[in-house]
Amino acid sequence: DVKVTQSSRYLVKRTGEKVFLECVQDMDHENMFWYRQDPGLGLRLIYFSYDVKMKEKGDIPEGYSVSREKKERFSLILESASTNQTSMYLCASSFLGDGELFFGEGSRLTVL
Amino acid sequence: QKEVEQNSGPLSVPEGAIASLNCTYSDRGSQSFFWYRQYSGKSPELIMFIYSNGDKEDGRFTAQLNKASQYVSLLIRDSQPSDSATYLCAVYQAGTALIFGKGTTLSVSS
Numbered sequence: 001d002v003k004v005t006q007s008s009r010y011l012v013k014r015t016g017e018k019v020f021l022e023c024v025q026d027m028d029h030e031n032m033f034w035y036r037q038d039p040g041l042g043l044r045l046i047y048f049s050y051d052v053k054m055k056e057k058g059d060i061p062e063g064y065s066v067s068r069e070k071k072e073r074f075s076l077i078l079e080s081a082s083t084n085q086t087s088m089y090l091c092a093s094s095f096l097g098d099g100e101l102f103f104g105e106g107s108r109l110t111v112l
Numbered sequence: 113q114k115e116v117e118q119n120s121g122p123l124s125v126p127e128g129a130i131a132s133l134n135c136t137y138s139d140r141g142s143q144s145f146f147w148y149r150q151y152s153g154k155s156p157e158l159i160m161f162i163y164s165n166g167d168k169e170d171g172r173f174t175a176q177l178n179k180a181s182q183y184v185s186l187l188i189r190d191s192q193p194s195d196s197a198t199y200l201c202a203v204y205q206a207g208t209a210l211i212f213g214k215g216t217t218l219s220v221s222s
Contacts (some may be wrong), residue, residue: 033209040120042214043156043200058209090155098144098204103155 018080023091032074035087118213131188164219167198
């Protein structure tokens with residue numbers, strides 16, 4: 001079974017802090033994605049990556065950056081956390097760009 | 113801005129009935145279409161995907177695609193209380209990633 005592991009299920013951070021959300025997949029998938037999910041707004045794409053060291057902006061990249069130094073790991077970085085970044089963050093991977101997404105369990109971030 | 117639209121619901125059906133979930137998308141270049149199910153507090157999981165116009169059946173689930181009308185639907189036959197969840201429609205266009213609708217909440221009463 002594909003396993004996508006997000007390092008933290010729950011985080012509480014202060015405004016202005018730098019936040020790292022880590023995601024690791026164990027199926028040698030080329031493609032990895034970061035979404036955030038908010039009530040009434042659904043799943044929104046932040047960034048995605050089709051290869052190591054490659055990244056593409058999604059629909060809401062402002063305030064975020066990503067890093068993909070190794071194929072299995074895709075990190076989401078909040079350089080200076082703000083309260084409007086309080087959300088559920090979901091990492092996903094896929095073998096094909098248009099294929100099935102496998103999601104991690106999510107990281108619920110609260111910024112105070 | 114590519115858009116995927118779904119009625120938020122809730123859609124309420126009695127046990128054993130057919131649940132019909134609908135989705136429209138704005139980009140005619142969209143190539144593949146997915147339905148995900150998300151239980152409360154859980155991550156989305158894939159139910160079905162469809163690439164070609166017409167129907168695709170898998171057990172109690174049928175996905176329907178009409179590219180001319182830019183319309184995708186999911187039918188759930190013999191609905192069960194365990195089908196109560198939020199159903200997410202997702203659309204893929206080459207060069208991007210899956211774009212999700214906001215989801216439709218389905219409630220199946222016993």
